Amino acid sequence: MMKKLFPLLLAAACFTASAQIEVDFSQGEDVAWVTYCNETMDFSDEESQPFWKQQKAMKLQVSDLKKKKRVKEASLLNPFIASGQVVVTTIEDIADLKVEMVSLERDFMLFLVELLGSKRAIEFNLAEREYKRQLKLHRRKAS
Numbered sequence: 746m747m748k749k750l751f752p753l754l755l756a757a758a759c760f761t762a763s764a765q766i767e768v769d770f771s772q773g774e775d776v777a778w779v780t781y782c783n784e785t786m787d788f789s790d791e792e793s794q795p796f797w798k799q800q801k802a803m804k805l806q807v808s809d810l811k812k813k814k815r816v817k818e819a820s821l822l823n824p825f826i827a828s829g830q831v832v833v834t835t836i837e838d839i840a841d842l843k844v845e846m847v848s849l850e851r852d853f854m855l856f857l858v859e860l861l862g863s864k865r866a867i868e869f870n871l872a873e874r875e876y877k878r879q880l881k882l883h884r885r886k887a888s
Contacts, residue, residue: 768879778876785872792860799860803853807846814842 766784770777779797788796817839826832857866 765875768876768883770880770883774880774883777880781876782869782872785875786861786865786869795860796857799853799856803849806849810842810846810849814839814846817842 766781768777768781772780783793786792786796817835820826821832821835854866854870857869861869
């Protein structure tokens with residue numbers, strides 16, 4: 746399964762999004778993401794529920810790991826750290842958290858390949874990237 750992931754990601758980098766849908770942020774970013782994703786991906790009933798369940802679980806897990814990572818990173822700024830070994834251990838913990846985040850995202854992508862097929866998994870990757878691009882522009886305009 747891992748052998749399938751890397752060519753998919755490489756192919757995703759080579760594709761261009763065909764029909765870009767403008768994201769409507771008028772009801773908030775979360776609603777915008779769900780609407781944009783549903784419109785872009787055109788999920789069937791059999792795909793929608795498992796996709797959103799798995800996507801939500803993955804995002805929550807990644808968010809939790811990011812919080813833990815930030816706490817570890819902040820602890821490195823403590824001027825009263827007792828030893829170099831504490832610093833080394835903290836850096837190793839941060840690296841482990843990053844690996845765990847990447848693993849969760851990889852597992853989600855493999856789940857998408859099984860649920861949607863290779864082509865649509867790549868389309869999702871491109872749709873998510875486009876959403877993030879439009880979100881960044883939206884946030885710039887709002888500030």
